Amino acid sequence: MLMRYWGRKPSKLINEVMSGISGTVIDPFGGAGSIALVSLNLGNKAIYLDINPYAWLVAFVNIVSIDAKEFKEKSDEVLENLSFVRKRKLRNDYLYYANGKPFWKKRNAERISDFFSKNNFTKLYSILKTIDKIEASPEVKIALYAAFCDSLFKSSKMKRKGAGSWGVPSYWIPREHNEINAIEAFRTSITRFYSYFKTNKGYKLGEDVKLLFRNALTFQYDKDVILFTDPPFFDEVQYTELSFFYWAWLRESEFTDVVERFTGQRLYFNSRDEIIVNPNRGKGYETYLKKLEKFFSKTRRVRSKYLLFHYDNESLKQKVIILAKEKWKDISVNEFELGNQRNIGPKGSKKYILIYSSRE
Numbered sequence: 322m323l324m325r326y327w328g329r330k331p332s333k334l335i336n337e338v339m340s341g342i343s344g345t346v347i348d349p350f351g352g353a354g355s356i357a358l359v360s361l362n363l364g365n366k367a368i369y370l371d372i373n374p375y376a377w378l379v380a381f382v383n384i385v386s387i388d389a390k391e392f393k394e395k396s397d398e399v400l401e402n403l404s405f406v407r408k409r410k411l412r413n414d415y416l417y418y419a420n421g422k423p424f425w426k427k428r429n430a431e432r433i434s435d436f437f438s439k440n441n442f443t444k445l446y447s448i449l450k451t452i453d454k455i456e457a458s459p460e461v462k463i464a465l466y467a468a469f470c471d472s473l474f475k476s477s478k479m480k481r482k483g484a485g486s487w488g489v490p491s492y493w494i495p496r497e498h499n500e501i502n503a504i505e506a507f508r509t510s511i512t513r514f515y516s517y518f519k520t521n522k523g524y525k526l527g528e529d530v531k532l533l534f535r536n537a538l539t540f541q542y543d544k545d546v547i548l549f550t551d552p553p554f555f556d557e558v559q560y561t562e563l564s565f566f567y568w569a570w571l572r573e574s575e576f577t578d579v580v581e582r583f584t585g586q587r588l589y590f591n592s593r594d595e596i597i598v599n600p601n602r603g604k605g606y607e608t609y610l611k612k613l614e615k616f617f618s619k620t621r622r623v624r625s626k627y628l629l630f631h632y633d634n635e636s637l638k639q640k641v642i643i644l645a646k647e648k649w650k651d652i653s654v655n656e657f658e659l660g661n662q663r664n665i666g667p668k669g670s671k672k673y674i675l676i677y678s679s680r681e
């Protein structure tokens with residue numbers, strides 16, 4: 322995978338479970354696209370859904386075929402034509418919801434702009450605006466926006482010495498930060514992207530894989546697809562809230578226009594439909610379980626269903642099993658503990674269940 326996202330990616334487990342599957346695999350909580358990618362690599366077709374526009378971008382570069390040579394040429398063009406933009410702050414980038422409550426994972430910063438030195442802010446804004454002006458195929462243009470996002474964490478005050486990625490899923494500026502020059506960060510991202518596109522031929526959008534910006538709870542599922550998914554678990558990783566770090570930048574660019582012209586889909590920031598526990602957004606435990614219940618109900622006619630569930634709490638696990646049994650009827654449940662996965666957040670549980678149901 323080229324770009325990471327929060328949450329866990331038990332690719333080995335997904336690979337093992339999926340090895341006997343053939344057909345079209347749908348993952349309605351697609352995230353970085355790891356499930357879609359594994360299923361494509363095993364020769365299946367894939368349908369990906371997510372309501373987070375940043376997740377869509379991450380999945381796009383992880384999965385879709387992108388011309389490496391063109392990407393290299395256009396990224397060099399960006400670096401050679403950087404035009405200075407006088408701008409100090411991003412608009413409406415405060416870490417508060419519309420109801421006035423702070424982001425659930427807000428620690429010691431007020432707005433996204435606070436994460437960047439004046440110098441890096443200007444450089445980043447210039448890169449973004451230069452990408453807007455570059456003429457390239459839509460795939461390459463989208464990949465350039467993704468490379469820009471890839472360089473944001475490294476050039477922000479969240480970056481600590483020795484740590485390359487956003488390990489602690491919160492908005493937090495450590496006392497000792499060690500951000501790097503934004504142009505160098507972008508250059509590093511470009512090099513990494515180029516070598517990924519060169520070695521991974523990728524898949525054709527529309528033919529091999531569909532990347533849909535859609536709500537898993539309102540989608541009409543075909544009964545003949547194979548459902549394989551890893552839904553959001555509880556409150557630990559606030560996907561859309563954390564993605565706002567990228568979205569606050571992307572929405573100042575032409576990114577959404579490029580995507581709309583290319584795919585016909587208009588991406589927007591949609592935290593309302595997110596299934597998550599977040600008391601500051603009025604999303605409690607009960608709402609979370611109700612939405613999961615709706616999901617089980619929506620998908621009950623799909624013949625073959627696999628649901629991975631990450632948990633750190635026995636009672637939550639039991640509740641999910643009860644919901645699955647109620648809606649999917651015949652289920653089997655396997656328990657896993659993953660050895661070499663990265664911990665997420667302070668709880669850092671490595672426990673999963675795999676719920677399987679088949680109506681053959």
Ligand SMILES: C[S@@+](CC[C@H](N)C(=O)[O-])C[C@H]1O[C@@H](n2cnc3c(N)ncnc32)[C@H](O)[C@@H]1O
Pocket residue numbers: 326327328329330349350351352353354355356370371372373376535536537538551552553554560561594595596597
């Ligand atoms: C646990 S993550 C999936 C991680 C993914 N398996 C991976 O490897 O990256 C859950 C995803 O569900 C998405 N999500 C939450 N509510 C959703 C909804 N109602 N419809 C579609 N996607 C949703 C979140 O944006 C998040 O990307």
